[in-house]
Amino acid sequence: MGKTNNRNASFQKEFLETHNAYRRKHNTPQMTLSSEMTASAQKWSEHLLAIGALCSLYAHSIYICSLSYILGKEAVDSWYGEIKDYNWSSPGYSSATGHFTQVVWKDSTELGVGLATDGRKVFVVGQYRAAGNMNMAGYFEENVLPLGNILTLLCMCYCLNRLSPLTHKAAQVHFTSLLHLVRTT
Secondary structure: OHHHHHHHHHHHHHHHHHHHHHHHHOOOOOOEEOHHHHHHHHHHHHHHHHHOOOOOOOOEEEEEEOOOOOOHHHHHHHHHHHHHHOOOOOOOOOOOOHHHHHHHOOOOOEEEEEEEEOOOOEEEEEEEEOOOOOOOOOHHHHHOOOOOOHHHHHHHHHHHOOOOHHHHHHHHHHHHHHHHHHHHO
């Protein structure tokens, strides 16, 4: 039992650290691990394993593989890999990029993770608060930030005059947030 608990704690720590490493690349706040959400995600991963099926609930990301054990980094790396398909010129939800956008969603600040295996399959469930992928006007522009130094990117966009009015608004919000961050640190 102790070995399983140590393995789960190690998995959870790596899962959280990997999320936060990717979030730093997008200048989004670090997440914290919620024990309440982890318990919920654990129950859901065990349920999925028991029924042998993949189905999702609101505010969940699910990863499945045919191995007896995986590292916390593997699921998050897989989800983040969807960045290659994200359409930065037309931000919004896509089933091909929904895991990536949830990993970096700026307003998500808490994370729970569940891991269940039968020795042949592994189910990993990530649960997020606040939920990401809110497909309403302006939400993706405000919550899925580009890679790199936001000031440099914003200056480039302004100089090239390629921002739509909606993106201009999101850029102003990001710029104001970053200035506040710089002033308070």
